[in-house]
Amino acid sequence: MTPRVEINYCTQCRWLLRAAWMAQELLTTFETELGEVALVPGTGGVFDVRLDGELIYSRKEAGRFPESKELKQLVRDRIAPERDLGHSDRKP
Structure with a gap:
């Protein structure tokens, strides 16, 4: 089973747009590793x-809010720890 990411965002x-952009960044970076990125509407300032x-x-x-680079690193560390993210990666 491939990993599933959920981005719960506040409709109020x-x-x-921020959630969709983050989803796009993750799907572009992890084209083969992720099975799904779901946008889940919520309320009360949730992200x-x-x-x-x-x-x-x-x-x-x-x-x-998370930075794109930060979110990619969090996902990578869990689904593909050996993967190099190039310019988005941490400096040693």
């Missing part, structure tokens, strides 16, 4: 990212 805050049900990023907990 109009964060659909959470889950990988196979596990919360990997919460805007409320972090106090900010």
Whole structure:
């Protein structure tokens, strides 16, 4: 079974475009590794990212939105730890 990412975003805050952009970034980076990226509408300022049900990023907990690079690293570390993300990767 291939990994599934869920991006739960706040419709009241109009964060659909941000969620869609993050989904595009993940799908472009992990073309063969991810099976699905779902956009899940919510309310109350939510912007959470889950990988196979596990919360990997919460805007409320972090106090900010994730950077694209940061989210790619979080996903990579769980589904393809040996993978190099090129310019998006951490510096040693």
